[in-house]
Amino acid sequence: MCLPKAVDAVARYLDVAPGSIALAKQTGNNAMPQCSLRAHPARAPKIHLIANIYDGPQPYFVLERTAVEAGQQFTSQRMIAAPVSVSGLGLDADWFPAQKQLMSTDGKRLITVTVDWHGVPAARKRAIARAALTPYLQPKPRSNKGSSG
Numbered sequence: 001m002c003l004p005k006a007v008d009a010v011a012r013y014l015d016v017a018p019g020s021i022a023l024a025k026q027t028g029n030n031a032m033p034q035c036s037l038r039a040h041p042a043r044a045p046k047i048h049l050i051a052n053i054y055d056g057p058q059p060y061f062v063l064e065r066t067a068v069e070a071g072q073q074f075t076s077q078r079m080i081a082a083p084v085s086v087s088g089l090g091l092d093a094d095w096f097p098a099q100k101q102l103m104s105t106d107g108k109r110l111i112t113v114t115v116d117w118h119g120v121p122a123a124r125k126r127a128i129a130r131a132a133l134t135p136y137l138q139p140k141p142r143s144n145k146g147s148s149g
Contacts, residue, residue, distance in 0.1 A: 001035055006035070009132060022036075022037070022039070028052040048115075066103065108138055
């Protein structure tokens with residue numbers, strides 16, 4: 001599931017033409033649809049993004065459980081970086097540094113964007129993941145409070 005708005009957002013972030021981004025519709029290892037985006041921007045390393053769209057049951061629970069499990073530490077020293085909460089994105093969102101993944105849900109779907117961008121700081125990886133992920137989120141329904149019907 002490759003959304004044109006997601007391709008446009010990635011192109012804007014990278015300052016490349018949307019047509020220069022190679023797309024491939026795929027099926028993820030969770031049997032859900034995903035979109036692979038590849039680009040080679042000027043003055044930056046090649047980038048590969050994968051947006052996986054889980055539309056199975058309980059996407060919010062899956063996100064929360066993934067964050068809890070990734071945050072667990074059973075040794076005196078942390079072996080991998082803990083997940084980082086990301087505000088203002090869907091109902092909830094977390095960045096998983098060890099997997100280079102941003103996960104968020106709108107309550108109907110769980111979107112996971114994986115970033116493969118060697119030599120680039122984590123903040124930039126998170127930022128482009130956010131740009132790619134945001135178009136997949138369904139807008140929150142508007143409240144009808146105060147309106148008469």
